[in-house]
Amino acid sequence: MPTPEPLARDLLPGTLYMMILRTLHDGPLHGYAIARRIRDWSRGDLEIDDGSLYPALNRMLVKGWLKAEWGTSENNRNARFYRLTAAGRKQLEHESDTFSRMIRAIQWVMAAR
Numbered sequence: 001m002p003t004p005e006p007l008a009r010d011l012l013p014g015t016l017y018m019m020i021l022r023t024l025h026d027g028p029l030h031g032y033a034i035a036r037r038i039r040d041w042s043r044g045d046l047e048i049d050d051g052s053l054y055p056a057l058n059r060m061l062v063k064g065w066l067k068a069e070w071g072t073s074e075n076n077r078n079a080r081f082y083r084l085t086a087a088g089r090k091q092l093e094h095e096s097d098t099f100s101r102m103i104r105a106i107q108w109v110m111a112a113r
Contacts, residue, residue, distance in 0.1 A: 016048065016056050018095035021065065021088055030071075030079035031057060057082060065091050 023029065023037050034057075035048045060066045065088035073079040084092070 014095065015099065016052060017060060017065075018092065018099055019046070019048075020053075020056060020060065020082075021084065021092035021095060024066070024082055024084045024088070025092060028081040028083040030073055030081050032079070033073075034082070060088070063087075063091075 019038050020034060023034050023041075029037065031050075031053055035050075035053050038046050038048050057066065057068075061068060061082075064085060066082045067085055068080050068082050070078060071081045
């Protein structure tokens with residue numbers, strides 16, 4: 001059986017923000033590490049491409065959910081490291097609650113007879 005394609009192009013609106021916020025909940029990361037962690041945590045089902053990730057990170061900076069500063073990555077390269085702000089932690093809580101309600105509602109519909 002062929003390996004299924006990653007699901008990133010099928011993400012529900014807003015879920016990329018939520019996953020980025022969740023990933024940064026554990027501490028600052030640079031963009032490539034964020035994408036890699038999402039891929040790893042999803043067991044390879046979610047591949048976030050640069051064309052989606054970096055615009056989302058920039059929008060999140062403007063919204064005040066993240067702060068960024070330059071640092072050195074694990075392979076000794078200059079990289080921009082992102083971290084959650086207090087507003088970002090509050091947004092993560094809101095996004096998680098809303099997402100849980102959405103998943104529950106979808107499951108009810110799918111289980112209806």
